[in-house]
Amino acid sequence: MSLQSEEYVTDRLIYLDHAATTPVDPVVLEAMIPYFTTHFGNPSSIYRIGRAALHALDEARDQIASILGASPREIIFTGSGSESDNLAIRGVALAQRQAGRGSHIITSAIEHHAVLHTVEHLQAFGFEATILPVDPKGLVQPEYLRAALRPDTVLVSIMYANNEIGTIQPIAELGAICRERGIPFHTDAVQAPGALPLDVRALNVDLMTIAAHKFYGPKGVGALYVRRGTPLLPQITGGGQERRRRAGTENVPGIVGMATALRLAEERRAHDSAHCARLRDRLVAGILERVPGSRLNGHPTQRLPNNASLSFEGVEGESILLLLDQHGIAASSGSACTSGSLEPSHVLIALARASGTERAPEIAAALPGAVRFTFGRENTDADVDAVLEMLPGIVAQLREMTVTSQGGV
Ligand SMILES: *Cc1c(COP(=O)(O)O)cnc(C)c1O
Numbered sequence: 001m002s003l004q005s006e007e008y009v010t011d012r013l014i015y016l017d018h019a020a021t022t023p024v025d026p027v028v029l030e031a032m033i034p035y036f037t038t039h040f041g042n043p044s045s046i047y048r049i050g051r052a053a054l055h056a057l058d059e060a061r062d063q064i065a066s067i068l069g070a071s072p073r074e075i076i077f078t079g080s081g082s083e084s085d086n087l088a089i090r091g092v093a094l095a096q097r098q099a100g101r102g103s104h105i106i107t108s109a110i111e112h113h114a115v116l117h118t119v120e121h122l123q124a125f126g127f128e129a130t131i132l133p134v135d136p137k138g139l140v141q142p143e144y145l146r147a148a149l150r151p152d153t154v155l156v157s158i159m160y161a162n163n164e165i166g167t168i169q170p171i172a173e174l175g176a177i178c179r180e181r182g183i184p185f186h187t188d189a190v191q192a193p194g195a196l197p198l199d200v201r202a203l204n205v206d207l208m209t210i211a212a213h214k215f216y217g218p219k220g221v222g223a224l225y226v227r228r229g230t231p232l233l234p235q236i237t238g239g240g241q242e243r244r245r246r247a248g249t250e251n252v253p254g255i256v257g258m259a260t261a262l263r264l265a266e267e268r269r270a271h272d273s274a275h276c277a278r279l280r281d282r283l284v285a286g287i288l289e290r291v292p293g294s295r296l297n298g299h300p301t302q303r304l305p306n307n308a309s310l311s312f313e314g315v316e317g318e319s320i321l322l323l324l325d326q327h328g329i330a331a332s333s334g335s336a337c338t339s340g341s342l343e344p345s346h347v348l349i350a351l352a353r354a355s356g357t358e359r360a361p362e363i364a365a366a367l368p369g370a371v372r373f374t375f376g377r378e379n380t381d382a383d384v385d386a387v388l389e390m391l392p393g394i395v396a397q398l399r400e401m402t403v404t405s406q407g408g409v
């Protein structure tokens with residue numbers, strides 16, 4: 001099925017993929033613009049426009065630190081959520097091994113690939129890893145973590161909220177288990193800003209990753225919180241930026257944009273969450289009622305307020321997405337990074353495993369049918385209506401095609 005423009009039924013865009021990325025808020029863009037033009041200086045330069053850039057950088061760092069309940073020195077600016085995940089995992093793992101503390105890492109089966117592939121890469125260099133399973137709702141149970149800890153465990157990385165199914169992990173509890181034993185605990189919190197509390201002390205985390213473009217900030221900028229005293233080796237070497245923890249001239253406009261976006265996300269958190277949850281709940285109820293063989297993936301309540309991940313028995317998610325796209329509806333089959341590959345998502349496979357032998361085949365059969373709708377602050381009831389209007393027909397049409405092709409002539 002091609003995506004040529006003449007096949008589109010509408011020019012309207014109904015964007016329901018905020019877990020993949022978000023538009024830059026106009027207030028954020030406005031805050032960024034001077035740092036591309038008049039205040040273009042390098043923050044490492046000593047003359048006036050350099051100092052102005054450094055001042056903006058300091059202010060952004062203070063703002064972000066205060067929202068996370070951290071000290072400004074504990075914030076490292078990076079080039080993305082992926083880079084922050086890489087720095088946290090590789091940076092701590094290598095520092096720990098260098099200090100002779102061991103080389104065992106614990107993570108979960110449903111992490112973003114920026115975490116999983118980094119852990120895999122370290123395994124090729126002599127690290128050992130335990131990949132924790134999840135329960136049928138996508139939760140990492142604290143006892144799974146307790147059972148996996150070893151004397152040579154040097155790092156635990158568990159995401160705050162899952163980008164595909166929205167399940168929110170008991171981070172404070174998992175963090176407390178690690179803290180008790182002095183094991184550094186990283187959480188990939190990329191999906192959390194604007195939806196969940198971000199106080200690093202309440203969460204018991206030593207490292208936390210965020211990425212601006214997931215909360216109405218610009219793409220290509222992230223941050224890593226690193227608690228004072230956490231061992232960390234830099235992964236990008238060169239200049240002395242970021243207290244020698246991440247070399248490279250800082251992305252000043254991006255960082256200013258990220259700080260502004262995080263402030264807005266925090267200010268609007270209660271309102272945006274309630275708004276998204278209301279639309280999401282209407283969508284889920286409407287789909288479950290109107291589309292036979294549909295099912296909600298993940299946790300019924302302990303999930304991101306904007307996330308609806310649904311499976312449709314016997315229908316491929318990709319086919320649904322292509323037909324939705326023709327009606328101007330942008331959704332996803334899971335993580336944007338793997339869509340297009342048609343491989344079942346590692347997150348849904350982990351859920352299927354968790355549900356045990358009796359239900360695994362049934363769930364596995366429905367695996368390709370997962371479609372993720374993730375709401376944002378600009379969505380309206382009309383967007384929900386549009387999906388509820390189109391989706392039952394699309395699923396029915398695809399099922400008919402499958403029956404016809406399987407039945408032969
Ligand atoms: C998007 C995402 C990332 C990657 O962030 P980038 O800035 O796109 O590199 C990592 N983890 C999670 C949970 C994400 O949703």
